[in-house]
Amino acid sequence: MKLSHEQLRRYREDGFLLLPEVFSSLEIASLKTGLPALFAQDTAACVKEAHSATVRSVYGSHRTHESFRRLSEDARLVEPAIQIVGSDVYIYQFKTNAKAAFAGDVWEWHQDYIFWRDEDGMPAPRVANVALFLDEVNEFNGPMFFIPGSHQQGVIEIAAPPSSMAQPGEPAWMSNVSAKLKYALDRDMVATLCRRYGIVCPKGPAGSVLLFDSNVVHGSSNNISPFDRVMVIATYNSVHNTPGIGRTRRPDFLVSRDFEPVRPVQPAFVY
Secondary structure, X not given: OOOOHHHHHXXXXXXXXEEOOOOOHHXXXXXXXXXXXXHHOXXXXXXXXXXXXXXXXXXXXXXXOHHHHHHHOEXXXXXXXXXXXXXXXXXXXXXEEEEOOOOEXXXXXXXXXXXXXHHHOOOOOOEEEEXXXXXXXXXXXOOEEEOOOHHHHOOOOOOOOOOOOOOOOOOHHHHHOOOOOOOOOOHHHHHHHXXXXXXXXXXXXXXXXXXXXXXXXXXXXXXXXXXXXXXXXXXXXXXXXXOOXXXXXXXXXXOOOOOOOOOOEOOOOOO
């Protein structure tokens, strides 16, 4: 699936692009059959909400579950990423964010690239996030908020945070994936950006695809509705932009060191 010139222009200008109903209801239903087993795994890759047994995110499932491996190679995700970064890509990160009904917690306002630059040594924001909605995303179930055009600011530098904001007994990298993010933007900065650029909330049915820049400012509220909001987010990095050496090594399920280019596979099956 290739983006048109107009779609690419909108992505470059706004920092995100929503493509409604790219995947069929049958494909989504098939993918969702694997979620109970995915969320039941007892590994470090399955991150829970604070003080809860509710799953927040599962990382690296493209390495452990066949349906998600195939999804990670699907041309409807990979080809737009290749267009955006201008080269072959590999899977830098693959996660399922499970904003559970009544229990899904916030994702504070942040940019993605500062985590990948400062934690992993990624040289440049030559990367694309591609999200697939496994549920309808509406105004009630904790949708993502974007400040359109904020990626044009580049990296918004955050004062050096503590070396670890994780809870006692937790690994340091937990502050990169929990409700209290290590590089969260403060309220004054968010307010300033919103006054300049505005704020939007992309919504759509299950099967929609959302592309977003690694520097666009975004976050999401908690989910107090009775509706789940599960989405898969594949982050594709340019093969010419691999992280340097000498940084603290985060787990492989969180940051892939497999730099093999992903070859887009045209969909011809049900997951």
